[in-house]
Amino acid sequence: MRKTEPTIAGRQLDRGSVIGPLVASGVHVDDCWSDWGPPDGQRPLLHGLTLTDLRLTRVALSGAVLRDVRVEGLSCDKTSMFFFANQFERVTLRGRVGTVILNPKHVSPEYERAYVDAIRAAEADVEWTLDITEAVGKVEVRGYAADRIRRDPETQVVVRRENLLDGRWRTFDWEGTAFRVGLDLMVRAGWPDTVLTVDATRRNHRTQLSVLRRLRDEGIADQR
Template structure:
């Protein structure tokens, strides 16, 4: 049995979260923060969200599994920050506004050595997690008006629309002069730089923005990457 929540407003700060088996429709999440407890990721599993909105929310080190998100609206200026999270069979569709998928978050209260120890353990967990997953994200039916970057998710684990979303491998970047291409102020070159410097994966997906102001430019840059043999649209 799946519980359904309609038209509610949530505001919470918690750690060690385990949420599963419910549907959320037309709900607002305001100032919500999910932090990890030592030794365990948060878990959000078998959840269906439709027409959700968020204001100033952050999730640290969580597993999102068997989840669908059909439409996400940003309230305020801040995106939804996802720090060091992993995804398994998560489908995004509709208009998805302002999501930032970030790397592992260091703690200013810890030494460099302790942060490095936690980072190494986190990266090992992430690699093992995705090695056992059939797919991570499905973004083929999603629109990203303000853009999104996926350097923290293995590109070959993302289902995509090849007309709007391309795959770039680290090996293709390594043998190309990609920085010499005309990126037309789209920031796609910044996304590639993030992938090259900060990702632990061998491939990344680049998605064109759906906003009318940028869509044509983004698609043109993705086509240039394809023509240069850097991006794979198939």
């Protein structure tokens, strides 16, 4: 396994390509994207990666398989913080990660349903998909199976769809937090569950913690 400090720019991640194993630090990836296609064996594979202080600008990573990947320290611009239709198998995010939004739906309507189905099947075959226990920042997990995600139960809680059916949550005082937005997305999209996470980098992080405690006390979020 080699150690390197690369700068990668202006590249397409082709279908059938494999990246890894690799240990890298201080990497800047700019103006890179993944080729689109169906969720088959030709999806790009990123495996055995250990990346420290990764910076992404103008990056669109979608439809890839990430296996045994560890990222400690992540910075994304507004283009790069969205990750669509990626399959996660033992992927760890640690340290400051800025804003990261993870969604199993592909941005192309042609592949949208197929990717969700493929990712759901893959989730059932692994012990865990994501570990965000030590991630610091705004981590939004939209539609991935909550029971396959390793998390800090104090700052990252699971809310299940069945606990929202009585509508009580709509009357809550959310105290300026954005958690209601996450629950609205969950209800509209039909996800069975979602993970709400405290962003410890925000000034209102103590208020966020208080709101999550109330959700647990009300039986809306899981107790642990």
